[in-house]
Amino acid sequence: MMHRAMLAKPGGNVHFYCSSGGNAGLACATAAATLGQPCTIVVPTLTAQHMIDKIRLLGAKVHQAGAHWALADAHLRAELLARDPDGVYVPPFDHADVWDGASSIVDELAAQLPAESQPDAVVCSVGGGGLLNGIMAGVQRNYGGDGKKKPTVIAVETVGADSLNASLRAGELVTLPGITSVAISLGAPRVSERAFRWAREEARHLKSVVVPDADAALGSVRFADDARMLVEAACGATVAMAYNGELLRRTMGCEGVSDAEWRGKNVVLVVCGGLNVSLGLLGEYRERFGGT
Secondary structure (H helix, E strand, O other): OHHHHHHHOHHHOOEEEEEOOOHHHHHHHHHHHHHOOOEEEEEOOOOOHHHHHHHHHOOOEEEEOOOOHHHHHHHHHHHHHHHOOOEEEOOOOOOHHHHHHHHHHHHHHHHHOOHHHOOOEEEEEOOOOHHHHHHHHHHHHHOOOOOOOOOEEEEEEEOOOOHHHHHHHHOOOOOOOOOOOOOHHHOOOOOOHHHHHHHHHOOOOEEEEEEOHHHHHHHHHHHHHHHOOOOOHHHHHHHHHHHOHHHHHHHOOOOOOOHHHHHOOOEEEOOOOOOOOOHHHHHHHHHHHOOO
């Protein structure tokens, strides 16, 4: 996406701009550094200093504006991008190229898993919907034909960052009044239109779930203990489904199956990771939310 934008500009001189809770901005700054082009990232005021430092280490400028991503994005567009004739906007989630990249996760699943171990469910976190849109496109491409049953896609949000679930309950796209969740990387007050349409069109195969901050945060804590991997709370929301078998079972419609059959179900968790995490933050989560 960014390389094509650079080639389309006379002389190839561009200045990339991206708004982000942190992770998309880091990716944009990495790509800009690879392409040898300047880059400015706008993050919300709640973005952790260590994430800002990582972005700056790549040579990008960082501005902080607004309490959540949408306000940071509005600042970027009005105050920075609009005044730079060489400016190129890099969307953090709402673009087909982003979705295509994420869809390759499902291509790899379909290619690498043996026929008898194809997934019964794929669980992913939802903020703006970029990852979900890619997962759904990949499922559509790889499953449903040739005898391959479509897996259930479970879209997980946290309370206070649940714009997809709120839209589904309202029957139309809605904008949250603010973001109150600790999972700031999920902090898009309005989910992408494509994600909303996927949820409406594929209601049989896409289930929206909202978990409390405590579950997401302690999901990250427990995952660090169990897998020796650090993931931020935005990813902990997905991991939390593995630690709540009753919720997962109910969401997959498997309440009536035997325990033996349930143990044979193949559930894929998209551990998207994220860098808005540290050992210190996990310690704070453990103390605040009561993890042992």
